[in-house]
Amino acid sequence: MVCLLVVSLLASCGKDTYHYPSVKEEFFSGFANADSLLNYIITDDGARRVVTQWGDHLTKLKPDTLFRLMGYYEELSSDNVKVHSFVKAISHKPVPASQYTDSVTTAPIIMQSAWLGNQHVNMVLLVKGGGKMHRIAFLEETVTPVDASGIAHVVFSIHHNDNHDAQVYETRAYASLPLSQYLNSSVQELDIQLNYLDYEGNFRSQTYVYKP
Secondary structure (H helix, E strand, O other): OHHHHHOEEOOOOOOOOOOOOOOEEEEEEEEEOOOOOEEEEEEOOOOEEEEEEEOOOOOOOOOOOEEEEEEEEEEOOOOEEEEEEEEEOEOOOOEEHHHOOOOOOOOOOEEEEEEEEOOEEEEEEEEEEOOOOOEEEEEEEEEEOOOOOOEEEEEEEEEEEOOOOOOOEEEEEEEEEEOHHHOOOOOOEEEEEEEEEOOOOOEEEEEEEEOO
16 A cells, blocks of 8 residues: 555656647646646746636646646746646655565666756656556655755655566656755755666666755
8 A cells, every 4th residue: 555655657748749839848836726627836936826727628636736747838927827738747755765665676767857846856757668557656765964054965766666567668757856845944955866777777876956
């Protein structure tokens, strides 16, 4: 049960993605109203914008819940947006590695791109598969408390359960590692190390410095 709660299905996009005019393609956080439609979004510059128009056939979301999304939105004014489309990002809170119950050896990934967002590390990942369900989880390896200079350190790893799938084609997945649980008023800088396995069998590390 723990495994099912802390991992997410890969969110893949279609082969051809339509680019709407005058829109931004970005990660953002979105809150759904009682009708399961997006009520507002929080963009990665920290701005909150009310959703006043919706694209056709948007996926319904669980009401009164904040989601991490990758999508297309159009700024109608400084406060209002139209959301054209989105997919849910893999964005569950990191699980302490010592408590993670998935016994499957981690499978490789391709880190296509990664960058810091609003209290997140945003990632575009590629994985190779043949049609089986994959799961990805963020594991918390070590955490060093904030020091006298206001600097804290945390090491994460990406666990990929490919369900022993064949490596036939590449699928894109959007992931956004949440950092909020490591940030408080005493943290002036969060030093991040992110580890993962590549398809050449090498363990890779990327580092980031997040300043609230």
